[in-house]
Amino acid sequence: MNLRQLRSIAAWHLGTARWVFIHIPKNAGVSVRKHPELEWRMIPADPYFHISRDYTRRLAAFMAERGEHHGFQHARWRDLHPKVRNRLRAVAVVRNPWARVVSRFRFAMTARNFGKTPEDYAPRDFEAFLEERHVYGGREFYWHRAIRGWYPQTDYVTDEEGRLRADCLRLEHLSEEAVRYFGLSKPPARRNRSRGEGADWISFYTPRTIQIVADWYARDIETFGFDFDTAATRNVWATRPEPSED
Incomplete structure (x- = not known):
């Protein structure tokens, strides 16, 4: 257990934590988790x-047997202890699913080039790469993976009945929405x-591949109202109606 984890436990027991962060892979989660102003206010x-x-x-044994990193912090809302779910407000970042798939693909290339993964x-x-959805898409615990994780974003932020349980910020507007x-x-x-994250993912x-992603992530598209380039x-939190002053 490292210092950061100890601080999160202290924030929980001292009552300073207001949020629990649901870290969907490749959705700027590290940026949010490591914001210095959230160290005592949000737990991963x-x-x-x-x-x-x-x-x-x-989870640890399953990933170790397959030579994978555990990815503990990518647990879904439903994987958290009921005390945490009941006390803290869950928050997550969602993004365009077509852009997210390209981000995961680029991450795979970067990881290989730097020797982080086998060739x-x-x-x-x-x-x-898209065809790997048929290999890893329904594999147990692979919601904890970034490159090989093909679970929909909705899976991270809903309960077993499919009800949304987290405030969702949008990666495309994260700077202003997080503030x-x-x-x-x-x-x-x-x-x-x-590498190349800011480049044109649409290209x-x-x-055919647009439709592949649309079919695979149909639930995300329906839930969050994504179009191909939006x-x-x-x-999501930003589209909620403003509270009435009456």
Whole structure:
């Protein structure tokens, strides 16, 4: 257990934590989690806050057997202990699913180039990468993975009945939304960006691959109102009606 984890436990027990962060992979989660103004006000989904020790042990063993990093902090809302879910407000960042797939693909390329993963960990071809959804899409615990994680974003922020349980900020507008939502003096710094992250992700797609992603992430698209080249348009914090002054 490191100092950051100890601080999160202290924030929980001292009552300074207001939020629990649901870290959907490749959605600027590191930027939010490491904002200095949130150190004592928000906790991540560390093992201490998981639904049970058995969950954490099974996750760690499962990933170790496959040579994967545990990715503890990518636990979903439903994987958190009921005490955490009941006391703290959950918050997450969502993003355009087509852009997110390209970000995961670029992250795979960067990880391989820097020797972080084996050469054959992920395909070099984008269309071949998309086909990996059939390999890893429903694999247990793979919501904790970034490159090989094909679970929809809605899976992270809903309960077992499909009800939305988190306030969702939009990555495409994160600078302004995070400042307003958390009451920050400055926006989160961009961290952990894949090489070429700011480049044109739209050029990766053909009509066929656009439809592949649309079909696979249909629930995200329906829930959050995504179009191919837009941010979420519904069921996010920014689109809630302003409270009445009456």
